[in-house]
Amino acid sequence: MSTETAEVKEKKPAEALFSKRRRRIVSDPLNEDNPITVQVLGICSALAITIKMEPTLVMSIAVIAVVVFSNLFISLIRDLIPGRVRIIVQLAVIATLVTLVSEVLKAYYFDMYKVLGAFVGLIITNCIVMGRLEAFAMANKPYDSILDGLGSGFGYAWIILVVAFFRELFGSGSIMNFKVFDAIGWESFPTNGLMVDSIGAFMVLGILIWVQRAKTGYVEH
Amino acid sequence: MQRSNTYIILFSVALTVILGGLLSLASVGLKPAQQKQIELDTKKKILGAVMDISSYNDPNAILALYDEKVESMIVDINGDEVTTDQKGNPVTAEKVDIQKNYRFPANERLFPVYKFKEDPSSDKVDAYIFPMFGAGLWDWISGYMALENDLNTIKGVAFDHKQETPGLGARITSEEVQSRFVGKKVFEGSELVSVSMVKGEGNAGLTEHQVDGMSGATLTGKGVNAMLQSYLGYYESYINKVKSGNGKVALN
Numbered sequence: 001m002s003t004e005t006a007e008v009k010e011k012k013p014a015e016a017l018f019s020k021r022r023r024r025i026v027s028d029p030l031n032e033d034n035p036i037t038v039q040v041l042g043i044c045s046a047l048a049i050t051i052k053m054e055p056t057l058v059m060s061i062a063v064i065a066v067v068v069f070s071n072l073f074i075s076l077i078r079d080l081i082p083g084r085v086r087i088i089v090q091l092a093v094i095a096t097l098v099t100l101v102s103e104v105l106k107a108y109y110f111d112m113y114k115v116l117g118a119f120v121g122l123i124i125t126n127c128i129v130m131g132r133l134e135a136f137a138m139a140n141k142p143y144d145s146i147l148d149g150l151g152s153g154f155g156y157a158w159i160i161l162v163v164a165f166f167r168e169l170f171g172s173g174s175i176m177n178f179k180v181f182d183a184i185g186w187e188s189f190p191t192n193g194l195m196v197d198s199i200g201a202f203m204v205l206g207i208l209i210w211v212q213r214a215k216t217g218y219v220e221h
Numbered sequence: 222m223q224r225s226n227t228y229i230i231l232f233s234v235a236l237t238v239i240l241g242g243l244l245s246l247a248s249v250g251l252k253p254a255q256q257k258q259i260e261l262d263t264k265k266k267i268l269g270a271v272m273d274i275s276s277y278n279d280p281n282a283i284l285a286l287y288d289e290k291v292e293s294m295i296v297d298i299n300g301d302e303v304t305t306d307q308k309g310n311p312v313t314a315e316k317v318d319i320q321k322n323y324r325f326p327a328n329e330r331l332f333p334v335y336k337f338k339e340d341p342s343s344d345k346v347d348a349y350i351f352p353m354f355g356a357g358l359w360d361w362i363s364g365y366m367a368l369e370n371d372l373n374t375i376k377g378v379a380f381d382h383k384q385e386t387p388g389l390g391a392r393i394t395s396e397e398v399q400s401r402f403v404g405k406k407v408f409e410g411s412e413l414v415s416v417s418m419v420k421g422e423g424n425a426g427l428t429e430h431q432v433d434g435m436s437g438a439t440l441t442g443k444g445v446n447a448m449l450q451s452y453l454g455y456y457e458s459y460i461n462k463v464k465s466g467n468g469k470v471a472l473n
Contacts, residue, residue: 082232196388
């Protein structure tokens with residue numbers, strides 16, 4: 001008997017796990033609707049932590065974790081959240097997750113905790129996270145929200161990693177703390193102090209946005 | 222969707238309790254691991270001021286090495302050994318919170334001294350390590366300075382900071398910057414002059430009291446200078462006592 005009911009349920013056209021629409025939820029923020037280069041969100045942290053690649057990588061993972069889980073959590077309770085206090089609820093959820101990330105880093109990755117310091121705490125103020133909650137998780141199902149979180153998180157991650165790659169390469173002459181120029185025998189490589197400064201991040205980011213918009217043909221409305 | 226005030230208040234209370242509970246659980250659960258990390262970090266810095274410990278990957282090996290080679294004591298501003306705090310409770314150097322002490326006037330502070338012995342069974346101290354604390358550009362900075370047996374030549378330094386900018390002021394924690402202090406002298410004859418980082422980077426013709434600075438982080442460098450100057454001053458009486466062979470202090 002029970003098998004029959006199960007069969008009936010399966011006949012309903014359930015959306016495929018990776019349907020075209022869902023693939024777009026993930027892929028859009030990676031390029032055409034990138035949180036940093038197109039929506040221009042989360043710029044502060046993109047400038048602050050991209051001096052070297054290693055902290056940038058940890059920061060990326062932290063942001064991905066926070067945006068995915070806060071999206072999931074908010075989406076799960078989206079029908080329970082009273083509209084009038086929804087922003088505070090979102091903020092509370094983000095702040096909790098960020099504190100958890102920070103505590104875990106402190107317990108198991110102390111060196112990185114010291115390097116990133118306040119910046120992990122400042123994920124709370126990263127507009128990307130809150131933007132996704134307000135614009136997506138409040139109105140969509142949990143699974144879609146996870147995908148959206150992954151898309152935005154990775155969209156943020158790859159941009160700051162690219163920025164960090166160039167800043168570390170030209171600013172410190174290394175990649176992931178590996179001295180590339182020493183390794184190829186060019187020990188007198190002049191490192192560029194500008195790249196270590198936030199101005200360097202603006203420049204790299206600007207070039208990145210230019211290249212991307214030249215390719216996608218995106219124009220500000 | 223409009224909901225009643227009662228619902229909103231109950232919802233907020235429930236959310237606060239759940240999130241707060243989660244954070245408390247995490248805090249309590251992760252505390253032992255965090256404390257071990259902090260202890261390890263402190264001991265790593267003390268050892269790091271005198272030797273290269275980058276080859277030690279196992280935390281327990283570092284702790285064992287510390288127990289074997291480092292002896293600690295506490296002195297006051299006059300260079301006399303202190304064994305109890307103001308309430309008469311016994312104190313140990315590793316437990317002294319330099320940051321907390323920093324808030325007291327200098328003559329009430331406790332100043333830990335770590336003595337590094339290559340050969341633990343002998344009386345010969347190979348390096349004296351002094352913890353320090355001060356203000357960087359954005360927040361506190363701290364450090365350990367190791368002086369050679371002559372209590373004049375710098376054997377090594379290990380700095381830490383809370384909020385200096387990564388890639389700029391935060392470079393004081395890098396091996397590259399810290400190695401610039403090695404071999405510099407803190408005394409000129411019998412007068413304490415400390416060492417100081419100069420402005421700019423790649424300076425030539427530095428004296429034995431000058432250290433090449435960090436480009437883009439002059440203010441952090443100034444903080445480091447002030448910290449070294451003041452704390453060497455605090456330890457000066459102790460240093461002079463050891464130098465003048467006030468045996469008891471030097472040998473115990």
